[in-house]
Each structure stands twice: as structure tokens, then as C-alpha cells.
Amino acid sequence: MNADLSAKSRILIMTAVEAEREAVLRGLQGAVSFDVCLAGVGPVSAAASTASLLAKTRYDLVISAGIGGGFQERAKIGSIVIASSIIAADLGAEAPDHPESFSSVDELGFGSSIVPVQHKLSSCLVERISGMEALVCYGPVITLSTVTGTAETASKLARRFPGVAAEAMEGYGVALAAHQLDIPVVEIRAISNYVGPRQRELWKIGDALKSLELACSKLPELFLEVTSS
Numbered sequence: 001m002n003a004d005l006s007a008k009s010r011i012l013i014m015t016a017v018e019a020e021r022e023a024v025l026r027g028l029q030g031a032v033s034f035d036v037c038l039a040g041v042g043p044v045s046a047a048a049s050t051a052s053l054l055a056k057t058r059y060d061l062v063i064s065a066g067i068g069g070g071f072q073e074r075a076k077i078g079s080i081v082i083a084s085s086i087i088a089a090d091l092g093a094e095a096p097d098h099p100e101s102f103s104s105v106d107e108l109g110f111g112s113s114i115v116p117v118q119h120k121l122s123s124c125l126v127e128r129i130s131g132m133e134a135l136v137c138y139g140p141v142i143t144l145s146t147v148t149g150t151a152e153t154a155s156k157l158a159r160r161f162p163g164v165a166a167e168a169m170e171g172y173g174v175a176l177a178a179h180q181l182d183i184p185v186v187e188i189r190a191i192s193n194y195v196g197p198r199q200r201e202l203w204k205i206g207d208a209l210k211s212l213e214l215a216c217s218k219l220p221e222l223f224l225e226v227t228s229s
């Protein structure tokens with residue numbers, strides 16, 4: 001596998017909040033090639049924080065990691081989603097005449113709402129995690145500034161993004177900052193809740209943080225394998 005990483009490579013992992021950062025650090029167990037930093041909540045904060053870090057330090061891979069909402073048919077609570085693409089789901093315009101009532105920035109001609117991921121690393125990570133205690137799914141992950149809170153919005157999103165596995169609030173921001181500097185990107189989401197009617201009291205944050213730790217425990221050996229092959 002050649003992911004253009006070497007033993008000297010540095011990896012930046014961005015999480016929204018401190019509890020996620022701590023879970024990632026527990027998983028990494030002191031591995032030296034990784035920096036884990038706070039992005040803040042939402043794509044704007046995430047893009048600004050990531051761009052500012054990338055302006056100061058050279059990184060070879062950027063990972064957006066944290067908890068997220070799972071689409072019921074694709075990702076169960078406590079499972080892990082590795083993004084196959086990172087999509088800004090609410091970047092565009094409401095469009096009453098459009099079949100989905102929404103035109104993306106792509107359709108409007110203002111850029112791309114999709115950031116590609118480093119597929120080889122992402123799929124190797126899926127392989128590493130599968131067979132462990134947690135379930136893992138490889139699928140599109142959408143980024144929104146507003147957490148979905150109704151069944152209607154969840155259905156609309158599932159229709160607009162076939163196969164969508166998870167939603168969160170930072171992936172696209174982190175990914176765009178990295179992509180603009182040609183740095184490859186991976187997104188890891190551990191599922192704390194289902195996308196749909198808002199029931200914050202049912203979020204299983206503790207379970208999701210354990211899964212996030214588990215997923216991140218695979219990163220040092222994956223990184224070693226990549227750099228020694």
C-alpha cells in the first residue's frame with residue numbers, strides 16, 4: 001500500500017470536543033507521529049481551526065474523528081463509520097422546483113460539496129476494525145451545521161445521499177482545509193445516536209467514545225504497516 005506516508009510523516013487528528021480528543025488519545029496510547037487537536041463544533045470552526053494548524057505545521061494526513069449520528073439501516077449505535085466520501089449536505093440553496101427541493105453548490109456552479117477521502121488508508125482501517133468488538137461500515141458521511149432532529153429531514157437526507165451512513169458537524173470543514181493543501185483526508189465516526197427525531201437523552205455517548213477509542217487504537221499499527229511497506 002502506498003499512501004505517500006513515510007516514517008517521518010505526521011498525522012493531524014481533529015475532534016470537535018475534549019471528550020472525543022481524550023478518547024482518541026487513549027486509543028493512540030502515546031504513539032508519537034500523531035497530534036490530536038480541537039476543531040470546535042461545526043464545519044466553520046473546524047475549517048478555521050484545521051487551516052490555522054496546517055499553516056504552522058506540515059502534516060501528511062488529516063483525520064476528522066468523533067462521535068456522530070448513524071442512519072438506521074447502515075450504522076447502529078456503538079458501531080464505527082469510516083467515510084468513503086465527505087459531503088457538505090446543507091451547502092447550497094433551497095429550490096422548490098428541484099425534485100429534492102435543494103440545489104447543491106455543485107449544481108449551482110459554485111464548487112464541490114464533496115471532498116474525496118484517502119481510499120486505501122480508509123479501507124485498510126475498515127479491514128483492521130472489522131472482526132473486533134465493534135461493527136464497522138464504509139459509506140458516505142455527511143456534514144451539517146444543524147443536527148437533524150426530525151424523521152422527515154432524516155428521510156430527505158437518505159434520499160439525497162444514497163447509502164449515506166452517518167452525519168456529523170465537522171468532517172467537511174476539516175477535509176476542505178486539508179484538501180486545499182493536497183493533504184489526504186480520512187473521517188472516522190463512532191455512532192452515538194440515530195439520525196432522526198431529536199432525543200438527546202438517548203444518545204449513547206459513552207459507548208460511542210469507547211468505539212472511537214477502539215478505532216483509533218488501530219491507527220498506529222496501520223501507520224507502521226504503511227510506512228514500512
Ligand SMILES: O=C(O)c1cccc(C(=O)CC[C@H]2O[C@@H](n3cnc4c(=O)[nH]cnc43)[C@H](O)[C@@H]2O)c1
Pocket residue numbers: 016017019020040041042066067068069070146147148167168169170192193194195205
Ligand atoms: O456530552 C458529552 O459528554 C459529550 C461528549 C462527547 C461529545 C459530545 C458532543 O455532543 C459532540 C458533538 C459532536 O457530535 C457529533 N454528532 C453526534 N451526533 C450527531 C448527529 O446526530 N448529527 C450531527 N452531529 C452529531 C457532531 O459532530 C458534534 O460536533 C458530547
